[in-house]
Every structure is written in structure tokens, then in C-alpha cells.
Amino acid sequence: MMTEPLFSKSPRDPDYVPEIIGRCERCGEELSLDWELWRDDDDNLFCCQDCAIQYHGIEEVDDI
DSSP states (O other): OOOOOSSBSOTTSTTBOOOEEEEOTTTOOEEETTSOOEEOTTOOEESSHHHHHHHTTOOOOSOO
16 A cells, blocks of 8 residues: 655655754754754754854954
């Protein structure tokens, strides 16, 4: 007996649904291997570079 997958695996299919692998550690946005992801040295995943930077409290300084 054959069963159909729960979602399409090809991004070309109109009914394609990406597989969600987790959420951004900072903002909670859903993450998929189909999208660009950011990872830190502790294996935390982020949806964008800005979230990774903000999560770690990195700030630009003008003078030291």
C-alpha cells in the first residue's frame, strides 16, 4: 500500500510546504533548511545575521 507524503518535497510544486526544523533563538521565526540560516558556536540557529548579532548583544562602538 502506497501513501502520499504529508507535504511536497519539491519547491517547484505549487503545494510545496517547507519542512520546519526549529525556530530562531532570538525572534522565534520558523526555520527551514530551504532558507538561509545562521548558526553560532553553540549550535543556536537564527533566521538572519541581525538576530544572531542581537542575541549575543554585539554592538558597534565609536570610541574605546
